[in-house]
Amino acid sequence: MSGTETKAAGRPRSAEKDAAILQAALELLASQGYTRMSLSQVAAAAQVSKSTIHLRWKTKADLLTAALAAARMTDTPPPSGDLRTNLVNILKDFAATIERVNGMALIGTCLAEEAHTPELLALLRERTVLPRRTLLRDALEQAQLTGQIREDADLEAAVSALLGPFYADYMAGRGGDPQWAEQAVDLVLAGTRAGN
Amino acid sequence: MSGTETKAAGRPRSAEKDAAILQAALELLASQGYTRMSLSQVAAAAQVSKSTIHLRWKTKADLLTAALAAARMTDTPPPSGDLRTNLVNILKDFAATIERVNGMALIGTCLAEEAHTPELLALLRERTVLPRRTLLRDALEQAQLTGQIREDADLEAAVSALLGPFYADYMAGRGGDPQWAEQAVDLVLAGTRAGN
Amino acid sequence: MSGTETKAAGRPRSAEKDAAILQAALELLASQGYTRMSLSQVAAAAQVSKSTIHLRWKTKADLLTAALAAARMTDTPPPSGDLRTNLVNILKDFAATIERVNGMALIGTCLAEEAHTPELLALLRERTVLPRRTLLRDALEQAQLTGQIREDADLEAAVSALLGPFYADYMAGRGGDPQWAEQAVDLVLAGTRAGN
Amino acid sequence: MSGTETKAAGRPRSAEKDAAILQAALELLASQGYTRMSLSQVAAAAQVSKSTIHLRWKTKADLLTAALAAARMTDTPPPSGDLRTNLVNILKDFAATIERVNGMALIGTCLAEEAHTPELLALLRERTVLPRRTLLRDALEQAQLTGQIREDADLEAAVSALLGPFYADYMAGRGGDPQWAEQAVDLVLAGTRAGN
DNA sequence: AATGAATGAGGATTCATTCAT
DNA sequence: AATGAATGAATCCTCATTCAT
DSSP states (O other): OOSOOOOOOSSOOOHHHHHHHHHHHHHHHHHHOTTTOOHHHHHHHHTSOHHHHHHHOSSHHHHHHHHHHHOOOOOOOOOOSOHHHHHHHHHHHHHHHHHHTTHHHHHHHHHHTTTTOHHHHHHHIIIIIHHHHHHHHHHHHHHHHTTSBOTTOOHHHHHHHHHHHHHHHHHHTOTTOTTHHHHHHHHHHHHHBTTO | OOSSOOOOOSSOOOHHHHHHHHHHHHHHHHHHOTTTOOHHHHHHHHTOOHHHHHHHOSSHHHHHHHHHHHOOOOOOOOOOSOHHHHHHHHHHHHHHHHHHTTHHHHHHHHHHTTTTOHHHHHHHIIIIIHHHHHHHHHHHHHHHHTTSBOTTOOHHHHHHHHHHHHHHHHHHTOTTOTTHHHHHHHHHHHHHBTTO | OOSOOOOOOSSOOOHHHHHHHHHHHHHHHHHHOTTTOOHHHHHHHHTSOHHHHHHHOSSHHHHHHHHHHHOOOOOOOOOOSOHHHHHHHHHHHHHHHHHHTTHHHHHHHHHHTTTTOHHHHHHHIIIIIHHHHHHHHHHHHHHHHTTSBOTTOOHHHHHHHHHHHHHHHHHHTOTTOTTHHHHHHHHHHHHHBTTO | OOSSOOOOOSSOOOHHHHHHHHHHHHHHHHHHOTTTOOHHHHHHHHTOOHHHHHHHOSSHHHHHHHHHHHOOOOOOOOOOSOHHHHHHHHHHHHHHHHHHTTHHHHHHHHHHTTTTOHHHHHHHIIIIIHHHHHHHHHHHHHHHHTTSBOTTOOHHHHHHHHHHHHHHHHHHTOTTOTTHHHHHHHHHHHHHBTTO
16 A cells, blocks of 8 residues: 555466456355355356456455455435435435345345355445445434424434334234335434424 | 054154254354355254254255244334333344344344345345334334324334434444444434324 | 064064165166165165164165075076977077166176175076076076987076177177067077088 | 367366376276265275366266267277187187176166266267277178178077077076187077078 | 154266476 | 356265164
C-alpha cells in the first residue's frame, strides 16, 4: 500500500482471469453451496486451469472469501422526496438483488458454513447486509428529524422490522408476495409514528 | 386376524439405534451442513455401523430427510391470558429453540441445499416454521375477534412482521438482542391496533 | 448314506426353497457372472431371506457349486437310425441348450473363475460337457464298428472337431449359423471315412 | 502453423505409467476377472495412485476397454512354403499366445461380461480372434488357388474347424494335447481336399 | 426352520492440493 | 505466469457373512 513493493518480475497476472475466476466462484457458491462446489467447476466456468486458481488463492476458503469480498451487491439507492417511497424502493431493490444473484442460497451457504468458515458470513454482512441497513437507517433518521417518527424509536429495531418480513416470508414459502415491502413500511411507520 | 398385527419375523430393529442415528444426523446436519457431514460421522456419533444406517435409509438424502421429519422443534405453546404476553412467549420460545438446535446453521443448510434437495427446506417449513406461524396466527385471530386488532389487518403479513426481525437481526450480526421479541410485538400491535 | 443319520429334529427344511434357490442362483450366475451376482439377488429371486441361503450353504462358492451340480443340462439324445442324422441332432441339441440357459455366459463365468473357484469349471465339465461328449463318442464308436469310420481314427479328437466349431463361431461373432452342425459333421465324416 | 503440433502446455503425461497401468490392468483382468479385479489392485501393480488411473480413464470399463484395445496378441505369422506347416504353425502360435496371457480366463471374462460390458468381447474379437482367423483364411484361399482345396469349400467354416478343437479340448479338460493342431489341420485338409 | 438386524471390509469415484514442465 | 500431471484422503454405497429373535 505504501509503495514498498518492487515491481513484480516476469509475466504479470492476467486481470481478466482474476475477474472471471471470482465471478464464477461466486455464482457457483450460490448455486451449489460451499462444499458441493468444486474448484474444477470454477476452473471450467472461468476457462482457466485449477492451478491458476491456486496460484492466486491458497485454499478454497481463500478463494470464496475473496469472491464474496469482491461482490458488489448493493446498488446505489433510488432518490425520492417521500419517506415512504424511499423506504419501499430500498426494500424492493433489496429483494430484487437477492433474486438476481440467487441470494437466499448464498445466504444459506454462509449461514451453514458459519462454524467452519466464519469469514463468509462476516463478509456477507459487511458487503451486503450492513450497507443496505445503513440506507434504511439514514432515511429513518431523516424522518426523525422532520418529526415523522418518534424521537425515542429504536431505529435499529425498525430497520430489522423493515427487512425481516422478507426473510420470514421466504422461510414460510410465501416469498415473492408483491405487497410485502409496502406492508412492512406501513407497519413500521404506523408503529413508530410520532404522537402515538 | 384377531389382532391386526402379525408378529414380525426375525430380529426386531433396535429403536434405540433408530433414535440415536436420527439425532446424530440432525446434529451433524446443523453443525456441518449437508455435504460436509458424512455418514461415517453419523455412524460414529450414533455408535452404529455405517451399514446399519444404510439398512434403514437408502441414501444420505433419505436419512437427512427422515431426521428433519422426526425433529419436533415446536414446543407446545405456553398459555396465558394476555395477548401481548402470549405473542412474546411464542417468539421467545422460537428463538430459544433455534439457539438450542443450532437452528440458523440448519436453516442455512436447508436454504443452501434447496436446489439439490428441496425436501429439506420443505420439511423444515412444514415441521418448524408453519406450526409456529399457526400459533401466532391463532393468537392474532383471537385478538381480532376481541377487537384488539383491526378487522382488515393482513394476519399473514403480521406474522411475518413478528418473526422477521429475528432473522434480520441475525443477518445483521445483532442476534441475541434480549428486547427483540417485545419490540416486534409492540410494533405489530401498534401498527394494527383497531381505531388507527 | 448308510443309515447312520438320526432323524433330524425340528421343522424339516423346505424342499421347494432348496429348488427355488438353486434355480435362481444358476440363472443369476449365467446372467450376471460370479462376482457381480449377489446373494441378495438370489434371495429376492427365490423369495427367500438371505439367511435361509446361508443356512443351507456356508458360502457363496458353496451355493454356486451346488447350483451347477444340480443343473441337468443334457437332454436325452434323440434316437435315429442314421449316423449323420444322429450326430447332427446331438450337436443341435447342444447348441439349443446353450442358447436356452445363456450358456456362453455361464461357460465364461466358469472359465473366468477357474483360478478362484475351480470347482465351477470342473462341475460344468462333468455335468454338461462330458455327457455330451460321451453321446458323440458312442455314436462314433458304433460307426467304427460298422466300418463307416476308420479304425485308427482318434475319436476324442473327432469329438472335439464336432463340437469345436460351435465355440469358434461364437468367438468369431458368427454364432447362430444354421449350417454349422451339418458342416462340422460332414467335415469329420469326410476326414475320417474309412478307405481314405 | 508450420508444424501442426503445438507444444502441449503443462507437465506431459508419463508414457511409462500409461503402459504400466494398461499392462497391470490386462493381467489382472485375466487373473481376476472383471468384477473381482479392483482399481486398487491395478494401482498397486502399476505403482501408481488410483487417481492417476482416473485421470486417464474415467471409469473402470473405460480402462479395461483400453487395456484390451492396447493388447497386441497376434504375433506376425511364421512363414513357410508348405500349406500344412503354415496352418499348424498358426494354430500353435494361437495356443501359445493363449497360454502366455492366461487367455482362457480372459476369454471367459469377456464372455461372462458380455451382457454388461459388450465392448470387451467385441474388442477381444477384433484384436485377437479375427486377425488370427484372417491369417488362416488367407492361407486357405491360397490353397484354393493352387487346387489343394476344393473351390466350393466354405472357408469360414474351415477356419472354425481349425480353431474349434482348441476350445473344445479345453472345455473337455483335455487342453494341452500336443497333437491337436496337426489333427485339426489334417482333418480339415482331408475333408476339403479337391477331388473328394 | 426361517427371518431380519447388524456389521466390517472393500468398491469406484471425487476432490483439494502439490509438482513438474 | 500458466498448465496439466500426480496424489492421498475422503465419500457414499454394496456385499458376504454372522447374530438375535
